[in-house]
Amino acid sequence: MLDVKTDTGAARTDGSPAEAPPLVVEGLSHAFGERQALRNVSFQLNRGDRTMLLGLNGAGKTTLFSLITRLYNHRGGSIRIFGWEIKHKPSEALARLGVVFQLATLDLELSVAQNLYYHAALHGLPRREAASRMRREIERVGLTERMRERARTLSGGQRRRVEIARALIHQPRLLLLDEPTVGLDVASRQFLLDHVRMLAREEGLAVLWATHLIDEVDADARVIVLHQGRILAEGPVPEVIRGANASSMREAFDNLTGERDA
Amino acid sequence: MRPVHYYRCLRGIVWREALRFLNQRGRFLAALVRPLVWLLIFATGFRFVLGVSIIPPYQTYIPYQVYIAPGLIGMILMFQGMQSSLSMVWDRETGSMRTLLVSPLPRWYLLTSKLIAAVIVSVLQAYVFLAIGYFWGIHPPHMGYLTVLPALILAGLMLSSLGLFLSSVIRQLENFAGVMNFVIFPMFFASSALYPLWTVRQANERLYYICKANPFTDAVELIRFALYGKFNPLAFAVVGGSLVVFMTLAIVGYDPGRGLITRRGGAE
Numbered sequence: 444m445l446d447v448k449t450d451t452g453a454a455r456t457d458g459s460p461a462e463a464p465p466l467v468v469e470g471l472s473h474a475f476g477e478r479q480a481l482r483n484v485s486f487q488l489n490r491g492d493r494t495m496l497l498g499l500n501g502a503g504k505t506t507l508f509s510l511i512t513r514l515y516n517h518r519g520g521s522i523r524i525f526g527w528e529i530k531h532k533p534s535e536a537l538a539r540l541g542v543v544f545q546l547a548t549l550d551l552e553l554s555v556a557q558n559l560y561y562h563a564a565l566h567g568l569p570r571r572e573a574a575s576r577m578r579r580e581i582e583r584v585g586l587t588e589r590m591r592e593r594a595r596t597l598s599g600g601q602r603r604r605v606e607i608a609r610a611l612i613h614q615p616r617l618l619l620l621d622e623p624t625v626g627l628d629v630a631s632r633q634f635l636l637d638h639v640r641m642l643a644r645e646e647g648l649a650v651l652w653a654t655h656l657i658d659e660v661d662a663d664a665r666v667i668v669l670h671q672g673r674i675l676a677e678g679p680v681p682e683v684i685r686g687a688n689a690s691s692m693r694e695a696f697d698n699l700t701g702e703r704d705a
Numbered sequence: 706m707r708p709v710h711y712y713r714c715l716r717g718i719v720w721r722e723a724l725r726f727l728n729q730r731g732r733f734l735a736a737l738v739r740p741l742v743w744l745l746i747f748a749t750g751f752r753f754v755l756g757v758s759i760i761p762p763y764q765t766y767i768p769y770q771v772y773i774a775p776g777l778i779g780m781i782l783m784f785q786g787m788q789s790s791l792s793m794v795w796d797r798e799t800g801s802m803r804t805l806l807v808s809p810l811p812r813w814y815l816l817t818s819k820l821i822a823a824v825i826v827s828v829l830q831a832y833v834f835l836a837i838g839y840f841w842g843i844h845p846p847h848m849g850y851l852t853v854l855p856a857l858i859l860a861g862l863m864l865s866s867l868g869l870f871l872s873s874v875i876r877q878l879e880n881f882a883g884v885m886n887f888v889i890f891p892m893f894f895a896s897s898a899l900y901p902l903w904t905v906r907q908a909n910e911r912l913y914y915i916c917k918a919n920p921f922t923d924a925v926e927l928i929r930f931a932l933y934g935k936f937n938p939l940a941f942a943v944v945g946g947s948l949v950v951f952m953t954l955a956i957v958g959y960d961p962g963r964g965l966i967t968r969r970g971g972a973e
């Protein structure tokens with residue numbers, strides 16, 4: 444699903460954006476005081492794109508996610524989700540966005556079902572519809588029998604699976620995951636990677652997956668290499684590797700970031 | 706987002722608060738034990754130490770426990786308000802505040818819903834306290850149980866919005882322990898909760914003015930008057946005004962464009 448990049452979203456305003464791309468980031472810059480966290484970052488996600496945002500800790504991934512999820516507003520540039528500028532039309536933009544945060548965000552005192560229902564309520568879903576979507580999503584991550592149990596009784600990997608199910612309950616077409624595999628065992632990590640790959644390929648979900656683990660970047664994905672707040676390379680993984688005169692993603696990453704440091 | 710979405714969202718937030726509350730019965734008991742200890746032990750011990758003269762809204766001499774009952778209700782509301790803000794600081798650290806803030810309804814609405822949920826719980830606690838107090842000689846007029854309700858809600862909103870504002874400014878839980886000491890106790894003691902302000906005035910004029918300026922005093926007086934079917938316009942104005950101020954500060958604190966989160970940056 445390495446589709447041709449189009450510019451349909453670039454000139455779009457805050458109108459009715461039925462055909463707009465899931466995510467367009469343009470000229471995004473952000474600073475905390477003196478520290479420049481992001482410099483002129485631009486990229487686009489199309490339908491079905493699974494894009495790995497690869498960068499070391501401190502590269503600016505969390506800042507980028509905080510801006511896209513509107514924890515705070517960006518100052519320079521623009522972020523459009525299906526054509527809706529997040530700063531001006533936050534409700535429209537956020538309603539189309541699913542997020543799995545780096546931190547665990549389940550309420551451990553509540554059951555799995557209660558956690559999911561709470562999320563559905565925040566998105567204004569009616570109870571009945573919420574219940575059927577909850578069943579479907581939780582079944583897909585294989586935790587149907589755990590629905591009534593407290594989140595506290597789940598393992599780390601299971602909690603993450605619940606968080607993915609939760610992020611999809613309001614049927615977003617764009618899914619953001621911020622280092623979702625941190626602290627997980629190999630099997631759980633593989634499950635998440637496979638599940639998200641399936642979502643992108645079979646359902647056309649656009650996915651932005653932040654990671655500092657080069658192993659997670661597979662050949663079918665797109666990759667954005669973020670380093671010191673700048674995008675060093677972007678595109679399908681094989682192209683990025685070729686562009687960096689490398690034979691593997693790891694080598695490409697070293698070449699790209701090494702050049703920059705030198 | 707249509708009005709029905711707003712309604713469902715509020716219902717969800719209140720429902721979650723209620724569930725958390727039911728799951729933490731220890732918290733409910735602890736919140737009740739505190740004022741009951743004051744009522745059953747402290748008030749009994751001080752019964753003959755403090756002479757309480759006839760002051761409005763009372764029409765006769767009253768035993769000390771009757772005097773401090775509204776103050777202890779204020780204490781319940783304040784602790785509950787601070788506790789819900791404590792849970793917000795905690796929420797923010799664990800990230801469940803992030804899930805709230807990334808949902809599509811406007812942020813002021815989400816915060817207000819959270820506040821309303823917290824107040825519902827604390828009003829419930831106040832009534833349980835009044836029910837137990839009935840067996841300890843606290844007998845307001847029957848209508849008082851009804852007329853006190855709006856006062857409880859308003860005072861609860863004011864104290865919870867103060868907590869909400871503090872939660873937007875305070876980053877670490879460690880600091881919150883300090884806030885308990887530096888906010889709750891001074892506000893409680895420098896108020897009319899435990900002693901009529903005229904006794905304070907006799908002892909220390911400056912402290913008297915501090916107590917007068919403390920919005921918690923007005924919260925207590927609003928409740929005290931309402932419990933006896935009377936309306937205290939000054940207390941109402943101060944409590945209402947403080948609510949507006951604290952709520953505005955809290956919304957600014959959580960505002961993505963201006964707020965303190967912005968200046969500090971993310972968790973990176």
